[in-house]
Amino acid sequence: MRISEWIDAKGISNGPGKVNAKKLYDISVDGCKIKEEDGFRSSLQKSIVQEEAMKEYQARAEEKKRPNGKAPASIEREIGNKNIAIRLEQKDAVKAGKEVPARGIPYSECDMVEINVLEGYVLKAKKEERTEGKEKKNYQVYVEKKSDDGEVAAYLFDGPSSRKDSGDEMERIAYAVMNRNELKG
Amino acid sequence: MLRNEEKEAEAPFAKYKDILYRIAFSNMKSKADAEDVVQEAFCRYLKSRPVFDSENHEKAWFIRVVINICYDIQKSAWFSKTVAFDEVPEREMKHFKLPFMEEDETLWHVMELPVGYRNPLYLFYYEDYSIKEIARIMELEEGTVKTRLRRGRELIKERILYGTEKKSRDFTEKVLKEGGKDAY
Numbered sequence: 252m253r254i255s256e257w258i259d260a261k262g263i264s265n266g267p268g269k270v271n272a273k274k275l276y277d278i279s280v281d282g283c284k285i286k287e288e289d290g291f292r293s294s295l296q297k298s299i300v301q302e303e304a305m306k307e308y309q310a311r312a313e314e315k316k317r318p319n320g321k322a323p324a325s326i327e328r329e330i331g332n333k334n335i336a337i338r339l340e341q342k343d344a345v346k347a348g349k350e351v352p353a354r355g356i357p358y359s360e361c362d363m364v365e366i367n368v369l370e371g372y373v374l375k376a377k378k379e380e381r382t383e384g385k386e387k388k389n390y391q392v393y394v395e396k397k398s399d400d401g402e403v404a405a406y407l408f409d410g411p412s413s414r415k416d417s418g419d420e421m422e423r424i425a426y427a428v429m430n431r432n433e434l435k436g
Numbered sequence: 437m438l439r440n441e442e443k444e445a446e447a448p449f450a451k452y453k454d455i456l457y458r459i460a461f462s463n464m465k466s467k468a469d470a471e472d473v474v475q476e477a478f479c480r481y482l483k484s485r486p487v488f489d490s491e492n493h494e495k496a497w498f499i500r501v502v503i504n505i506c507y508d509i510q511k512s513a514w515f516s517k518t519v520a521f522d523e524v525p526e527r528e529m530k531h532f533k534l535p536f537m538e539e540d541e542t543l544w545h546v547m548e549l550p551v552g553y554r555n556p557l558y559l560f561y562y563e564d565y566s567i568k569e570i571a572r573i574m575e576l577e578e579g580t581v582k583t584r585l586r587r588g589r590e591l592i593k594e595r596i597l598y599g600t601e602k603k604s605r606d607f608t609e610k611v612l613k614e615g616g617k618d619a620y
Binding site: 358361399 | 535542560
Protein backbone atom coordinates (compact mmCIF):
# COMPACT_ATOMS: atom_id res chain seq x y z
CA MET A 252 0.00 0.00 0.00
CA ARG A 253 1.26 3.45 -0.89
CA ILE A 254 1.59 6.04 1.86
CA SER A 255 -0.97 8.26 0.14
CA GLU A 256 -3.38 5.33 -0.11
CA TRP A 257 -2.79 4.47 3.53
CA ILE A 258 -3.46 8.07 4.51
CA ASP A 259 -6.66 8.09 2.44
CA ALA A 260 -7.77 4.75 3.90
CA LYS A 261 -7.17 5.95 7.45
CA GLY A 262 -8.93 9.17 6.70
CA ILE A 263 -6.07 11.13 8.18
CA SER A 264 -6.12 13.69 5.39
CA ASN A 265 -9.70 14.58 6.27
CA GLY A 266 -8.97 15.17 9.92
CA PRO A 267 -8.05 18.41 11.61
CA GLY A 268 -4.28 17.76 11.57
CA LYS A 269 -3.75 17.36 7.85
CA VAL A 270 -0.70 15.37 6.88
CA ASN A 271 1.70 17.26 4.68
CA ALA A 272 2.29 14.37 2.28
CA LYS A 273 2.46 14.78 -1.45
CA LYS A 274 0.54 12.34 -3.50
CA LEU A 275 2.43 10.43 -6.14
CA TYR A 276 0.87 12.38 -9.00
CA ASP A 277 1.93 15.70 -7.37
CA ILE A 278 5.61 14.97 -7.84
CA SER A 279 7.00 16.40 -11.05
CA VAL A 280 9.29 14.19 -13.10
CA ASP A 281 11.26 17.25 -14.19
CA GLY A 282 12.72 17.63 -10.69
CA CYS A 283 14.43 14.24 -10.83
CA LYS A 284 17.66 14.54 -12.73
CA ILE A 285 20.12 11.71 -12.71
CA LYS A 286 23.70 12.84 -12.76
CA GLU A 287 25.85 10.96 -15.18
CA GLU A 288 28.90 10.75 -12.87
CA ASP A 289 26.86 9.24 -10.05
CA GLY A 290 26.00 6.22 -12.10
CA PHE A 291 26.90 2.72 -11.05
CA ARG A 292 29.33 2.28 -13.91
CA SER A 293 31.45 5.29 -13.08
CA SER A 294 31.54 4.56 -9.34
CA LEU A 295 32.64 1.00 -10.06
CA GLN A 296 35.32 2.33 -12.37
CA LYS A 297 36.46 4.74 -9.65
CA SER A 298 36.75 2.05 -7.02
CA ILE A 299 38.75 -0.25 -9.33
CA VAL A 300 41.18 2.57 -10.12
CA GLN A 301 41.49 3.42 -6.43
CA GLU A 302 42.25 -0.18 -5.59
CA GLU A 303 44.92 -0.37 -8.28
CA ALA A 304 46.45 2.88 -7.08
CA MET A 305 46.57 1.60 -3.51
CA LYS A 306 48.41 -1.53 -4.67
CA GLU A 307 50.85 0.57 -6.64
CA TYR A 308 51.36 2.86 -3.64
CA GLN A 309 52.16 -0.07 -1.39
CA ALA A 310 54.55 -1.53 -3.93
CA ARG A 311 56.36 1.81 -4.25
CA ALA A 312 56.57 2.17 -0.50
CA GLU A 313 58.06 -1.30 -0.25
CA GLU A 314 60.63 -0.44 -2.93
CA LYS A 315 61.65 2.77 -1.25
CA LYS A 316 61.55 1.24 2.16
CA ARG A 317 64.04 2.92 4.45
CA PRO A 318 66.45 4.46 5.15
CA ASN A 319 65.79 7.50 2.99
CA GLY A 320 62.71 6.49 1.08
CA LYS A 321 59.51 8.29 1.81
CA ALA A 322 56.19 6.97 0.62
CA PRO A 323 54.33 9.17 -1.89
CA ALA A 324 51.52 11.20 -0.35
CA SER A 325 49.22 10.96 -3.35
CA ILE A 326 48.76 9.21 -6.65
CA GLU A 327 46.99 10.60 -9.70
CA ARG A 328 44.98 8.47 -12.02
CA GLU A 329 42.77 9.06 -15.04
CA ILE A 330 39.29 7.81 -15.74
CA GLY A 331 38.38 8.73 -19.25
CA ASN A 332 39.04 12.44 -19.45
CA LYS A 333 38.83 13.04 -15.68
CA ASN A 334 41.71 13.12 -13.27
CA ILE A 335 41.34 11.55 -9.86
CA ALA A 336 43.80 12.40 -7.14
CA ILE A 337 43.97 9.72 -4.52
CA ARG A 338 45.33 11.07 -1.27
CA LEU A 339 46.65 8.62 1.23
CA GLU A 340 46.66 9.35 4.90
CA GLN A 341 49.92 8.75 6.71
CA LYS A 342 48.37 6.39 9.21
CA ASP A 343 47.17 4.19 6.39
CA ALA A 344 50.65 4.13 5.00
CA VAL A 345 52.93 1.15 5.43
CA LYS A 346 54.47 1.15 8.92
CA ALA A 347 58.17 1.84 9.10
CA GLY A 348 58.63 -0.71 11.85
CA LYS A 349 58.29 -4.44 11.95
CA GLU A 350 55.39 -5.89 13.87
CA VAL A 351 56.47 -8.13 16.73
CA PRO A 352 54.64 -9.92 19.54
CA ALA A 353 53.98 -7.66 22.53
CA ARG A 354 56.23 -8.40 25.50
CA GLY A 355 54.27 -6.39 28.04
CA ILE A 356 57.29 -4.55 29.42
CA PRO A 357 56.71 -2.66 32.69
CA TYR A 358 57.22 1.10 32.95
CA SER A 359 60.34 0.52 35.05
CA GLU A 360 62.11 -1.10 32.08
CA CYS A 361 61.16 1.57 29.55
CA ASP A 362 63.39 4.38 28.30
CA MET A 363 60.35 6.51 27.62
CA VAL A 364 56.69 6.32 28.50
CA GLU A 365 54.11 8.52 26.84
CA ILE A 366 50.68 8.57 28.41
CA ASN A 367 47.97 9.95 26.20
CA VAL A 368 44.76 9.72 28.19
CA LEU A 369 42.79 11.94 25.81
CA GLU A 370 43.55 9.71 22.84
CA GLY A 371 43.20 6.54 24.89
CA TYR A 372 46.61 4.97 24.62
CA VAL A 373 50.01 4.53 26.29
CA LEU A 374 53.28 4.24 24.40
CA LYS A 375 56.21 2.42 25.95
CA ALA A 376 59.60 2.53 24.26
CA LYS A 377 62.87 0.79 24.93
CA LYS A 378 66.15 1.17 23.08
CA GLU A 379 67.94 -2.07 22.36
CA GLU A 380 71.29 -3.03 20.96
CA ARG A 381 71.41 -5.15 17.84
CA THR A 382 74.50 -6.75 16.38
CA GLU A 383 74.73 -6.92 12.62
CA GLY A 384 77.43 -9.14 11.21
CA LYS A 385 80.84 -8.95 12.83
CA GLU A 386 80.98 -6.47 15.68
CA LYS A 387 78.83 -3.97 13.82
CA LYS A 388 76.47 -2.61 16.42
CA ASN A 389 73.24 -0.90 15.70
CA TYR A 390 70.21 0.18 17.67
CA GLN A 391 66.59 -0.69 17.41
CA VAL A 392 63.69 0.65 19.41
CA TYR A 393 60.96 -1.59 20.73
CA VAL A 394 57.67 0.32 20.96
CA GLU A 395 54.51 -0.99 22.55
CA LYS A 396 51.13 0.68 22.27
CA LYS A 397 48.44 -0.19 24.80
CA SER A 398 45.01 1.13 23.88
CA ASP A 399 41.96 1.51 26.09
CA ASP A 400 39.97 -0.83 23.84
CA GLY A 401 42.19 -3.66 25.05
CA GLU A 402 44.48 -3.84 22.02
CA VAL A 403 48.23 -4.10 22.50
CA ALA A 404 50.46 -3.62 19.45
CA ALA A 405 54.24 -3.81 19.35
CA TYR A 406 56.71 -2.74 16.68
CA LEU A 407 60.47 -2.77 16.29
CA PHE A 408 61.91 0.33 14.66
CA ASP A 409 65.33 0.66 13.16
CA GLY A 410 66.75 3.38 15.41
CA PRO A 411 68.73 5.62 13.02
CA SER A 412 66.12 5.60 10.27
CA SER A 413 63.12 6.52 12.41
CA ARG A 414 61.67 9.92 11.48
CA LYS A 415 60.88 12.85 13.75
CA ASP A 416 58.06 14.12 11.54
CA SER A 417 56.43 10.75 10.98
CA GLY A 418 52.64 10.64 11.09
CA ASP A 419 52.90 7.50 13.18
CA GLU A 420 53.14 8.19 16.91
CA MET A 421 55.03 4.92 17.48
CA GLU A 422 57.76 5.93 15.05
CA ARG A 423 57.94 9.39 16.62
CA ILE A 424 58.57 7.98 20.10
CA ALA A 425 61.19 5.64 18.60
CA TYR A 426 62.93 8.72 17.20
CA ALA A 427 62.66 10.53 20.55
CA VAL A 428 64.19 7.60 22.44
CA MET A 429 67.06 7.31 19.98
CA ASN A 430 67.92 10.98 20.21
CA ARG A 431 67.39 11.39 23.93
CA ASN A 432 69.79 8.59 24.70
CA GLU A 433 72.37 9.94 22.26
CA LEU A 434 72.22 13.33 23.95
CA LYS A 435 72.70 11.73 27.32
CA GLY A 436 75.74 9.93 25.92
CA MET B 437 60.48 -16.54 66.56
CA LEU B 438 58.37 -13.47 67.14
CA ARG B 439 60.97 -11.40 65.34
CA ASN B 440 60.68 -13.62 62.26
CA GLU B 441 56.91 -13.28 62.22
CA GLU B 442 57.21 -9.53 62.49
CA LYS B 443 59.62 -9.46 59.59
CA GLU B 444 57.29 -11.63 57.52
CA ALA B 445 54.40 -9.32 58.22
CA GLU B 446 56.45 -6.28 57.31
CA ALA B 447 57.54 -7.67 53.93
CA PRO B 448 54.39 -6.72 51.98
CA PHE B 449 54.46 -3.27 53.56
CA ALA B 450 57.91 -2.61 52.13
CA LYS B 451 56.90 -4.03 48.75
CA TYR B 452 53.59 -2.26 48.22
CA LYS B 453 53.58 0.87 50.35
CA ASP B 454 54.45 3.18 47.44
CA ILE B 455 51.90 1.95 44.95
CA LEU B 456 49.21 1.73 47.66
CA TYR B 457 49.98 5.29 48.75
CA ARG B 458 49.62 6.52 45.17
CA ILE B 459 46.29 4.73 44.71
CA ALA B 460 45.04 6.02 48.04
CA PHE B 461 46.17 9.54 47.18
CA SER B 462 44.45 9.45 43.79
CA ASN B 463 41.22 8.74 45.68
CA MET B 464 41.64 10.87 48.79
CA LYS B 465 43.68 13.74 47.30
CA SER B 466 45.49 14.37 50.55
CA LYS B 467 48.77 13.05 51.94
CA ALA B 468 47.45 12.56 55.47
CA ASP B 469 44.31 10.71 54.36
CA ALA B 470 46.27 8.56 51.92
CA GLU B 471 48.70 7.53 54.67
CA ASP B 472 45.81 6.67 56.98
CA VAL B 473 44.26 4.51 54.27
CA VAL B 474 47.49 2.60 53.68
CA GLN B 475 47.93 2.08 57.41
CA GLU B 476 44.37 0.79 57.71
CA ALA B 477 44.96 -1.62 54.81
CA PHE B 478 47.95 -3.14 56.60
CA CYS B 479 45.99 -3.38 59.84
CA ARG B 480 43.33 -5.37 57.99
CA TYR B 481 46.05 -7.58 56.53
CA LEU B 482 47.55 -8.26 59.95
CA LYS B 483 44.14 -9.02 61.41
CA SER B 484 43.01 -11.46 58.73
CA ARG B 485 46.40 -12.74 57.49
CA PRO B 486 44.99 -14.02 54.19
CA VAL B 487 46.81 -16.70 52.20
CA PHE B 488 47.68 -15.81 48.61
CA ASP B 489 48.33 -17.97 45.54
CA SER B 490 50.92 -15.62 44.10
CA GLU B 491 52.52 -12.22 44.48
CA ASN B 492 50.09 -10.82 41.91
CA HIS B 493 47.18 -12.11 43.94
CA GLU B 494 48.63 -10.51 47.06
CA LYS B 495 49.15 -7.16 45.34
CA ALA B 496 45.65 -7.21 43.86
CA TRP B 497 44.22 -7.92 47.33
CA PHE B 498 45.99 -4.92 48.83
CA ILE B 499 44.86 -2.64 45.99
CA ARG B 500 41.28 -3.82 46.35
CA VAL B 501 41.37 -3.24 50.11
CA VAL B 502 42.80 0.27 49.66
CA ILE B 503 40.10 1.15 47.12
CA ASN B 504 37.40 -0.20 49.43
CA ILE B 505 38.70 1.78 52.41
CA CYS B 506 38.69 4.92 50.25
CA TYR B 507 35.08 4.18 49.24
CA ASP B 508 34.11 3.67 52.88
CA ILE B 509 35.64 6.98 53.95
CA GLN B 510 34.11 8.90 51.04
CA LYS B 511 30.73 7.38 51.80
CA SER B 512 30.81 8.54 55.39
CA ALA B 513 28.50 11.39 56.29
CA TRP B 514 31.30 13.47 57.75
CA PHE B 515 33.49 13.20 54.67
CA SER B 516 30.75 13.92 52.15
CA LYS B 517 29.64 16.97 54.13
CA THR B 518 33.03 18.47 54.84
CA VAL B 519 35.37 17.51 52.01
CA ALA B 520 34.89 18.52 48.40
CA PHE B 521 36.59 15.63 46.67
CA ASP B 522 36.30 16.88 43.13
CA GLU B 523 39.57 18.73 42.92
CA VAL B 524 43.10 18.06 44.10
CA PRO B 525 44.19 20.97 46.34
CA GLU B 526 47.31 22.62 45.01
CA ARG B 527 49.14 22.30 48.33
CA GLU B 528 48.70 18.51 48.13
CA MET B 529 50.03 18.11 44.59
CA LYS B 530 53.65 18.15 45.76
CA HIS B 531 52.99 15.03 47.83
CA PHE B 532 52.35 12.97 44.76
CA LYS B 533 55.15 11.77 42.50
CA LEU B 534 54.89 9.23 39.75
CA PRO B 535 57.87 6.95 39.24
CA PHE B 536 59.38 6.44 35.76
CA MET B 537 57.81 9.51 34.20
CA GLU B 538 57.67 13.26 34.30
CA GLU B 539 54.75 15.19 35.71
CA ASP B 540 51.63 14.78 33.68
CA GLU B 541 48.93 17.42 33.77
CA THR B 542 46.20 15.00 32.73
CA LEU B 543 46.79 13.07 35.95
CA TRP B 544 45.01 15.77 37.96
CA HIS B 545 42.04 15.55 35.61
CA VAL B 546 41.95 11.78 36.12
CA MET B 547 41.90 12.30 39.89
CA GLU B 548 38.97 14.68 39.53
CA LEU B 549 36.84 12.10 37.74
CA PRO B 550 33.87 10.44 39.42
CA VAL B 551 35.06 7.51 41.51
CA GLY B 552 33.80 4.82 39.12
CA TYR B 553 35.99 6.14 36.30
CA ARG B 554 38.90 7.37 38.38
CA ASN B 555 40.28 4.03 39.55
CA PRO B 556 40.16 2.18 36.21
CA LEU B 557 41.80 5.13 34.44
CA TYR B 558 44.42 5.64 37.12
CA LEU B 559 45.37 1.94 37.21
CA PHE B 560 45.38 1.61 33.41
CA TYR B 561 47.44 4.68 32.55
CA TYR B 562 49.58 5.41 35.58
CA GLU B 563 50.16 2.01 37.17
CA ASP B 564 50.33 0.10 33.87
CA TYR B 565 47.64 -2.44 34.65
CA SER B 566 45.88 -4.29 31.85
CA ILE B 567 42.10 -4.27 31.41
CA LYS B 568 41.99 -7.90 32.54
CA GLU B 569 43.89 -7.14 35.75
CA ILE B 570 41.75 -4.09 36.51
CA ALA B 571 38.61 -6.17 36.02
CA ARG B 572 39.93 -8.71 38.52
CA ILE B 573 40.99 -6.12 41.08
CA MET B 574 37.77 -4.13 40.88
CA GLU B 575 35.50 -7.15 40.52
CA LEU B 576 34.04 -5.84 37.28
CA GLU B 577 33.49 -7.31 33.82
CA GLU B 578 36.24 -6.55 31.28
CA GLY B 579 33.65 -4.88 29.07
CA THR B 580 32.65 -2.59 31.93
CA VAL B 581 36.27 -1.59 32.48
CA LYS B 582 36.62 -0.77 28.77
CA THR B 583 33.43 1.29 28.87
CA ARG B 584 34.59 3.18 31.94
CA LEU B 585 37.97 3.88 30.34
CA ARG B 586 36.26 5.26 27.26
CA ARG B 587 33.66 7.29 29.14
CA GLY B 588 36.21 8.60 31.60
CA ARG B 589 38.35 9.78 28.70
CA GLU B 590 35.36 11.48 27.09
CA LEU B 591 34.52 13.15 30.39
CA ILE B 592 38.03 14.54 30.73
CA LYS B 593 37.82 15.93 27.20
CA GLU B 594 34.48 17.51 28.05
CA ARG B 595 35.86 19.04 31.24
CA ILE B 596 38.89 20.42 29.47
CA LEU B 597 36.74 21.94 26.76
CA TYR B 598 33.81 23.16 28.82
CA GLY B 599 35.07 23.27 32.41
CA THR B 600 34.10 21.18 35.43
CA GLU B 601 30.57 19.88 35.48
CA LYS B 602 28.91 18.83 38.69
CA LYS B 603 26.48 16.45 36.99
CA SER B 604 28.93 13.55 37.32
CA ARG B 605 28.59 13.70 41.10
CA ASP B 606 25.46 11.50 40.84
CA PHE B 607 27.57 8.77 39.29
CA THR B 608 30.11 9.02 42.12
CA GLU B 609 27.38 8.66 44.72
CA LYS B 610 25.84 5.71 42.91
CA VAL B 611 29.14 3.86 42.71
CA LEU B 612 29.96 4.59 46.35
CA LYS B 613 26.58 3.23 47.41
CA GLU B 614 27.21 0.02 45.56
CA GLY B 615 30.75 -0.31 46.89
CA GLY B 616 32.40 0.21 43.53
CA LYS B 617 30.45 -2.48 41.74
CA ASP B 618 29.01 -1.95 38.28
CA ALA B 619 26.77 1.08 38.52
CA TYR B 620 24.99 0.79 35.20
